[in-house]
Amino acid sequence: MAPTQTASVLVASNRGPLSYALEDTGRLTARRGGGGLVSGLSAIGPDTDAVWVCAALGDGDREAVRRTGGALDPEDTGGQRVRMLDIASDVYADAYNGIANSVLWFVHHMLYQTPLEPVFDAAFRRQWAAYEAYNRAFAEALAQEAAQGAAVLIQDYHLALAPRMLRGLRPDLRIGHFSHTPWAPPDYFRLLPDDIAAQLLGGILGADRAAFLTRRWADAFTDCCHAVLGPGIPAGTRIGVHGLGADxxxxxxxxxxxxxxxxxxxxxxxxxxxxxxxxxxxxxxxxxxxxxxxxxxxxxxxxxxxxxxxxxxxxxxxxxxxxxxxxxxxxxxxxxxxxxxxxxxxxxxxxxxxxxxxxxxxxxxxxxxxxxxxxxxxxxxxxxxxxxxxxxxxxxxxxxxxxxxxxxxxxxxxxxxxxxxxxxxxxxxxxxxxxxxxxxxxxxxxxxxxxxxxxxxxxxxxxxxxxxxxxxxxxx
CATH class of the missing domain: 3.40.50.2000 (Glycogen Phosphorylase B;)
Known part of the structure; x- marks a missing residue:
């Protein structure tokens, strides 16, 4: 897809603000979601040129992408610009279930039964390659959509590598990453292979600003950076805390x-x-x-x-x-x-x-x-x-x-x-x-x-x- 470079504010997340169901008749029905991001993006006002980049999660979403080219119908989105990515289903499954939900979620929530797991073998490395490809697809889409100097807010553990990748493609952008999960303390985070731990931290440190829900999780991230990468946080990355509240x-x-x-x-x-x-x-x-x-x-x-x-x-x-x-x-x-x-x-x-x-x-x-x-x-x-x-x-x-x-x-x-x-x-x-x-x-x-x-x-x-x-x- 040719670069459009028109959006001044971009949000990237695995799940978007709507999903599609494919009926037996071939008709697509859209269902809008809720949550903090949906409410937040609506707060910037209609005069701001914003776009939400997300992944197709099921057959209905994939069919919607095939019919629209990924730029979803504004009638379905309530006027919001949404670009949905049809990442190959095997790549998506390995990235989402194999890495995001079965490794990163388990690490940050400290869920492993360590006498038996984790096992980082050849199958893990294959899934990790899919996670890299998934993040790269987001980085490339954001680079295409973003206007010069745009602000990009990348969400959560699914997209930990995307800030660094996007920085390489578009150094002009202001990039933020927000973690909605806890962050593991260094001793637990270092269950991960050393190169993978460094890649995850370096990916987020590609952002101008890395933000967390609490000071505790922000401090744990900083501690992991010191333990894995050495003392200090790169001068280009600021750490922030924003405790999401109820609506x-x-x-x-x-x-x-x-x-x-x-x-x-x-x-x-x-x-x-x-x-x-x-x-x-x-x-x-x-x-x-x-x-x-x-x-x-x-x-x-x-x-x-x-x-x-x-x-x-x-x-x-x-x-x-x-x-x-x-x-x-x-x-x-x-x-x-x-x-x-x-x-x-x-x-x-x-x-x-x-x-x-x-x-x-x-x-x-x-x-x-x-x-x-x-x-x-x-x-x-x-x-x-x-x-x-x-x-x-x-x-x-x-x-x-x-x-x-x-x-x-x-x-x-x-x-x-x-x-x-x-x-x-x-x-x-x-x-x-x-x-x-x-x-x-x-x-x-x-x-x-x-x-x-x-x-x-x-x-x-x-x-x-x-x-x-x-x-x-x-x-x-």
């Missing part, structure tokens, strides 16, 4: 639409009433069945609560939303099955004809998630490790009556919310059970006061402001 206006508006009210009524029926007729308390969690989310230990902590604090039996219900994630990887399928097994075991052990201790939902339903946010007496957010965790920020914003937050110290959100949350070590089942008891026992006024402070912290940097702050820092 309060959107959440509060969306949480009071009729479909959410319907889901609340259904959840109340599932929760039921205690034997004395009072409303049962609700412990809520909303997660993907991602290994780092620690759902199984959360269920085990709830089981220990019921075991050691029998006064809560039949007086509390654990509403657990565990939406399937990355089911094309066997380890994720196994984990999803274990979540179901443990939930069934808790219900078998403690359940009665009138009480289901764990109500587990596995079908993704945003309206139902918001309904649970509104109903929650306690929110359980106990990840092993998490870049931020927006659920921890969203629940206090939406809660009707105030909600106690039980929060892992390993969530990025803990940096901002820790003072008003009940902090837990995510591996400590007994400690988490005790925190759940404390949260359930909290008086309504204390809970409401904490929720108010949590909501204020959670919305300090909403998505549009988060995006604009990065753009301003890159231009400064």
């Amino acid at each position: 309060a206006d959107f959440l509060r508006r969306r949480a009071h639409e009729p479909d959410v009210d319907e889901r609340m009524a259904a959840l109340r029926e599932q929760i039921g009433s205690a034997p004395d007729g009072s409303a049962r308390k609700a412990i809520v969690r909303v997660d993907r069945t991602e290994l780092s989310k620690n759902i199984v230990r959360g269920l085990l902590a709830y089981e220990e609560l019921l075991d050691t604090r029998p006064e809560w039996r039949e007086r509390v219900c654990h509403i657990a939303f565990a939406y399937p994630s990355r089911q094309d990887l066997a380890v994720y399928r196994d984990y999803t099955a274990e979540v179901q097994r443990v939930a069934d075991a808790v219900n078998s052990r403690f359940g009665t004809p009138d009480w289901t201790p764990v109500v587990l939902h596995v079908k993704d339903d945003f309206a139902r998630s918001l309904a649970a946010y509104r109903l929650a007496d306690v929110a359980l957010v106990n990840p092993i490790r998490d870049g931020m965790n927006l659920v921890a920020k969203e629940v206090p914003v939406v809660s009707d009556e105030g909600c106690a937050l039980v929060l892992s110290r390993e969530a990025g959100a803990h940096e901002e919310l820790g003072d008003d949350a009940l902090t837990v070590n995510p591996y400590d089942i007994g400690g988490t059970a005790r925190a759940l008891h404390e949260a359930l026992s909290m008086g309504p006024q204390q809970r409401a006061d904490r929720t108010k402070r949590l909501a204020a912290q959670a919305t300090a940097l909403p998505p549009a402001r988060w995006f604009l702050d990065q753009l301003a820092a890159l231009e400064g």
